[in-house]
Amino acid sequence: MFEQLVHINERPYPFSIYTADTLWTDPHIAQQMLRAHLNPNTDSASRRPAFIEASVDWLQARFHIGPGTRLADFGCGPGLYTTRLAQLGAQVTGIEFSENSLRYARETAVTHHLPIDYMHTNYLQFHSDKRFDLITLIYCDFCALSPAQRHTLLGIFRHHLADDGAIVLDVHSLVEYENFEEGVSYGRNQSGSFWTDEDYFSFTNQFKYDAEHVTLDKYTIFTPTRTFEIYNWLQHFDQDSLTAEFTASGLVITNWYANVAGEPFDPQSSTMAVVATKS
Numbered sequence: 001m002f003e004q005l006v007h008i009n010e011r012p013y014p015f016s017i018y019t020a021d022t023l024w025t026d027p028h029i030a031q032q033m034l035r036a037h038l039n040p041n042t043d044s045a046s047r048r049p050a051f052i053e054a055s056v057d058w059l060q061a062r063f064h065i066g067p068g069t070r071l072a073d074f075g076c077g078p079g080l081y082t083t084r085l086a087q088l089g090a091q092v093t094g095i096e097f098s099e100n101s102l103r104y105a106r107e108t109a110v111t112h113h114l115p116i117d118y119m120h121t122n123y124l125q126f127h128s129d130k131r132f133d134l135i136t137l138i139y140c141d142f143c144a145l146s147p148a149q150r151h152t153l154l155g156i157f158r159h160h161l162a163d164d165g166a167i168v169l170d171v172h173s174l175v176e177y178e179n180f181e182e183g184v185s186y187g188r189n190q191s192g193s194f195w196t197d198e199d200y201f202s203f204t205n206q207f208k209y210d211a212e213h214v215t216l217d218k219y220t221i222f223t224p225t226r227t228f229e230i231y232n233w234l235q236h237f238d239q240d241s242l243t244a245e246f247t248a249s250g251l252v253i254t255n256w257y258a259n260v261a262g263e264p265f266d267p268q269s270s271t272m273a274v275v276a277t278k279s
Ligand SMILES: C[S@@+](CC[C@H](N)C(=O)[O-])C[C@H]1O[C@@H](n2cnc3c(N)ncnc32)[C@H](O)[C@@H]1O
Pocket: 020, 024, 045, 046, 047, 074, 075, 076, 077, 078, 080, 081, 095, 096, 097, 098, 101, 121, 122, 123, 124, 137, 138, 139, 141
């Protein structure tokens, strides 16, 4: 027991363990995530509908989206953006590794007679002969990846971008980092809940890494039958650190915004969004 408590509370090296696949694809957790995506009153897995509408309006105007626009949405979830973008006439590809979210996205496409190409794959291994005018990665998913994974993903984006195509993504800023507080807590859910449908105890540890501007929410879940851990890492950026990563992948950031709804860049904002092209 003592050794287990030591392990629960020890500070792991940034991005040393990857559990995003469990977080999004475990059958029980994926159902909770889908519910969160579709809940119009929370920003927990997707942003609220009003923001998504504003975001799609901005993307449409900024990139002249319409019939003929070839668009790829990485980590498309249940298709809250892809559906709306396809309704503008764009040729949309959605890339997602949660089968549960993709099922919902595909059913929505059938209901609305939208020819969206949904691909069930890990976007870090994405390969296609298609080239895209616009590539999106929305809701700060870039921040959940390790430096090596971010480099891989930017390389995939560059490879699949049309010569005059653009990338749009958002990230957490250092303002968000400063607001994060370290902490420890534990609780019990006797009839099951977010993490599993079994009775469980959960330990939550929050760590901050000042040198790297990384935060970690670490969850250790004990059920009568198993123990598992979820590591939610987040990289936070300033303009210099984000520019350096794009430059290293042969990309250039051409515009800065506060978010993917195109609000003006604001140094006090908890997020930043960028438009980037091949350099
Ligand atoms: C924060 S959610 C955002 C979903 C969507 N972009 C939105 O804003 O509504 C991140 C999504 O990316 C997906 N995802 C995360 N890592 C992925 C990976 N390596 N390959 C494919 N999908 C991934 C998750 O399953 C989840 O649906």
